[in-house]
Amino acid sequence: MRRLFRVDRPMKPLNRTFATTCLAAAAALTAFTAAADGDRPLACTDFNAHVNGSWEARTELPPERARIGSFDQLRVANDRLLEAALQELVADPARQTSPGLKRLAAFYRSGMDTSTIETRGLRSLQPLLSRVDALTRETLPTVLGELARAQVDQPLALFVGTDAKDATRHVLTARQSGLGLPDRDDYFKDDDTTRRLKAGYRVYVRALMQASGQPLDDAALDAVLALETEIARAHMTPVQRRNPTATYNPHTLASLQALAPGFDWKAWVAAYVGADTRAPAGTVVLSQPDVARALAVQAQQAPLSAWRHYLRLRVLDDHAGTLPQVFEDASFAYRSGVIRGLQKPTPRVERVIALIGGNSGSAAMGQALGELYVSKAYSPVAQRRALQMVDDIRMAAGERIRKLPWMSEPTKTAALAKLSAMVAQIGAPQTWPQYEGLVIEPGDYTGNRLRANVWRTQERLADLGRPVDRTRWNTSANTVNAFAAGGNRIVFPAGILQPPFFDDKADDASNYGAIGTVIGHEITHHFDDRGRQYDAVGNLRDWWQPADAAAYKLRAERVAQLYSGYEPLPGVRINGHQMLGENISDFGGIHMAFDGLQIALQRQRQAGLPVPLVDGLTPEQRFFTANAIVWRSKMREQALLNQLRTGQHSPSRYRVLGPISHMPAFGTAFGCKAGDAMVAADPILIW
């Protein structure tokens, strides 16, 4: 699943009243002046500075934030709304009208009850930790399978995914994971940044182990790092991971055993699947076969004590957010402080909400948060208008495909079929999960998280026997993000259909420039360098004429080169290939949304309605202004550096400058001229 924006929360990435004033404030900034030649307006030299410069100058980054901007402010606003709703829910059991809301109230309450968390200590993790302490070479595969069932991180994360070559089928999938440093290269580099990260990680490991009653000496710590280093050696880089063919390696248990002998793969899968699935689990799709080989070798060669320490560390690291303060402090110091530069933890309530819902709202109780959110903050009017926008932008995308100068008719026909088969999920699901069998205990935050994880695994295992349901929601409705999901789907949760992305009361120009470009972005993901390799139903299948694929790659390479030229931090450039899918999606998305706006304006004119200037700006000027506003952000240097090294999204400023400077309609809207910085001499056109 590709997301619109990097999720920036103080969590481990395993696997996202101010607003109404935003547009008005920015509109004041954009008083467009027809300057004389030689004195070009700022809009034509740096549109981000033109719209966001004054906001950046007067906005201070709070010590408890890694980044602040439109996404972050909306997330905080949504969290405040949820906080008030959760307090109501806890105070008044009569409001707990569904199985989800009942459990949500108890889960939330356990998360805010810090004194009970202190008293309970590690009690709820003890069964897992005891399994790890008693580890032998023979039980290692089984213990890893059991930990995977509890969603504890390890060298190969095991989960139920969709079969890339038959998108109607669920299949067990194993993907590289299990490293404590942010990037696999960190284990091998020796520059200032990696030295700082390694030192911080060593402090973190020591602190967690010490707090859990098993302090490590230097030699034991070195052995854990050596084991991680051998796993990291087999990991793909972020660029290599973007190749869907290289990461699709289906194996039977027998062929897996032949590929990576020395590890009992059958026992590993059996422990993960448990006794409660109706489905055969005879196939595993390996994303990184080399990691399977490395795991099998290390299972034989690494000292058992290193495995015990490594797995204890993974359990503690995964659960640090639910444990007593000493664990939380250690986790904050490394994950938020060293990696992202925070000076203070984010408010506890935000951390509890994030933990209940998961990074992208896909954790077990995420849907219950969505249920609560939608009851407070979403209307049928918003749903209808968002649907209209998706229709307009999809129609515009179709027109653009028909007119593409570089694509032949057969590929166009297939691309249009894919576009019309795309499933849009908007707002929230029609029904909510019943959470049968999930036990949430008062006063057991750690245990609740653990049981929720196992429950979620069991739910997904039951999928192994069912066909994929392309209408099912896997994201919580309160999420401030949007997604291009497998099976040719696009997802816009109610949480992002809020100002400044979307406003019921705003004119079309600002809505199409904001959420409209997000809609275009997600549509384009299914046609980016990775997404274009999947067909109308989401199968990894080549539907391109070879000459068209070659023409596409030439254009994609130009996008990669453009972004590789940007230098967000002194000496640190964007990796144009690592970020390629996101950048292509920004490039395509803004064109589609702009054309979608023209369809909406046409409808308005045909209905005899005027299209007036708003705040002195034409609809086109407002469109681009609204787009720049959604990308405004300030970020800590460490967080930015981490994003550049490990992320897929370009820093916000370049998400404004890159696409717009290659869009002739922008120059027209603001009266820019050839030679201006915002007017590319030879614009890149992909979609």
Ligand SMILES: [Zn+2]
């Ligand atoms: Zn994206």
